[in-house]
Amino acid sequence: xxxxxxxxxxxxxxxxxxxxxxxxxxxxxxxxxxxxxxxxxxxxxxxxxxxxxxxxxxxxxxxxxxxxxxxxxxxxxxxxxxxxxxxxxxxxxxxxxxxxxxxxxxxxxxxxxxxxxxxxxxxxxxxxxxxxxxxxxxxxxxxxxxxxxxxxxxxxxxxxxxxxxxxxxxxxxxxxxxxxxxxxxxxxxxxxxxxxxxxxxxxxxxxxxxxxxxxxxxxxxxxxxxxxxxxxxxxxxxxxxxxxxxxxxxxxxxxxxxxxxxxxxxxxxxxxxxxxxxxxxxxxxxxxxxxxxxxxxxxxxxxxxxxxxxxxxxxxxxxxxxxxxxxxxxxxxxxxxxxxxxxxxxxxxxxxxxxxxxxxxxxxxxxxxxxxxxxxxxx
Numbered sequence: 001x002x003x004x005x006x007x008x009x010x011x012x013x014x015x016x017x018x019x020x021x022x023x024x025x026x027x028x029x030x031x032x033x034x035x036x037x038x039x040x041x042x043x044x045x046x047x048x049x050x051x052x053x054x055x056x057x058x059x060x061x062x063x064x065x066x067x068x069x070x071x072x073x074x075x076x077x078x079x080x081x082x083x084x085x086x087x088x089x090x091x092x093x094x095x096x097x098x099x100x101x102x103x104x105x106x107x108x109x110x111x112x113x114x115x116x117x118x119x120x121x122x123x124x125x126x127x128x129x130x131x132x133x134x135x136x137x138x139x140x141x142x143x144x145x146x147x148x149x150x151x152x153x154x155x156x157x158x159x160x161x162x163x164x165x166x167x168x169x170x171x172x173x174x175x176x177x178x179x180x181x182x183x184x185x186x187x188x189x190x191x192x193x194x195x196x197x198x199x200x201x202x203x204x205x206x207x208x209x210x211x212x213x214x215x216x217x218x219x220x221x222x223x224x225x226x227x228x229x230x231x232x233x234x235x236x237x238x239x240x241x242x243x244x245x246x247x248x249x250x251x252x253x254x255x256x257x258x259x260x261x262x263x264x265x266x267x268x269x270x271x272x273x274x275x276x277x278x279x280x281x282x283x284x285x286x287x288x289x290x291x292x293x294x295x296x297x298x299x300x301x302x303x304x305x306x307x308x309x310x311x312x313x314x315x316x317x318x319x320x321x322x323x324x325x326x327x328x329x330x331x332x333x334x335x336x337x338x339x340x341x342x343x344x345x346x347x348x349x350x351x352x353x354x355x356x357x358x359x360x361x362x363x364x365x366x367x368x369x370x371x372x373x374x375x376x377x378x379x
Contacts, residue, residue: 150166
């Protein structure tokens with residue numbers, strides 16, 4: 001700590017250059033945080049998927065339905081302890097941009113299969129009792145100002161017409177990355193008022209297996225049960241099912257890694273050039289430090305600490321900016337919850353430290369190897 005004034009004096013020697021370098025870190029880490037938020041938003045369903053749940057869809061495509069009668073046959077399979085179904089509605093609230101997931105669910109069993117979702121028991125009873133009732137995620141309720149008792153009109157796209165729903169319950173998902181953007185309503189309401197072609201059909205099933213260790217065995221048994229039928233099935237873990245939706249966007253992982261890699265490589269070059277210039281300007285001062293008794297290792301550490309402080313100042317500010325901006329991305333991309341996970345914050349700090357040390361390493365080695373005689377000759 002006693003050398004901190006010396007370090008700070010070196011950093012403030014060229015205020016504009018230091019500020020611009022810190023600004024580079026700030027922008028880079030802000031971008032990193034926003035990319036992490038985008039990744040978390042798209043993969044939140046994957047990350048929180050239940051290890052003991054399987055999703056059963058039509059073998060042809062997710063857009064092809066399955067018979068409602070399959071539920072009883074699923075429950076007869078050894079290892080299946082519960083089953084429920086849901087159907088994608090795909091409606092629009094007021095304007096096309098107001099998108100959020102709407103599912104027509106089997107009210108008797110859906111909450112049993114997804115117990116991690118928190119709903120007030122009284123509100124759930126009100127929802128079950130009202131055929132036009134709906135359950136809304138807390139994030140969507142906050143976004144559109146929905147409150148208990150409100151009337152929510154949805155304009156159907158797959159199922160034409162205007163569908164009036166009553167908000168009877170608001171759910172929360174306390175898990176990190178839990179999805180609080182969906183709206184659920186009665187499948188019976190959809191079947192009674194929807195087109196004839198959808199009667200007796202559902203979108204997909206979610207089944208609970210007795211043990212995650214038996215997931216592969218049970219999935220194989222389900223598909224064998226419905227093989228060579230009019231509606232063959234494809235069964236996969238809930239995590240794989242959620243990941244399939246993300247893959248429709250493209251190789252998100254590759255996109256994020258590519259952008260991040262370019263940003264950090266550029267940042268490494270910019271900071272390295274700043275530190276190299278700083279060392280060249282202070283050759284005489286570094287020689288004096290060595291002359292009065294400071295070791296080569298001290299000079300090495302001095303330059304590395306300067307580089308690290310520049311990186312940490314900009315990096316931490318950038319992460320704070322990302323934390324503030326990320327929730328607002330939900331206004332631009334409705335239906336997703338944007339947040340910067342704690343793990344990515346830790347990774348961001350680690351990356352900042354590594355880039356700071358990496359950028360200062362070569363200039364620091366040059367300063368350490370500097371010979372006093374050669375340095376004083378340049379002055």
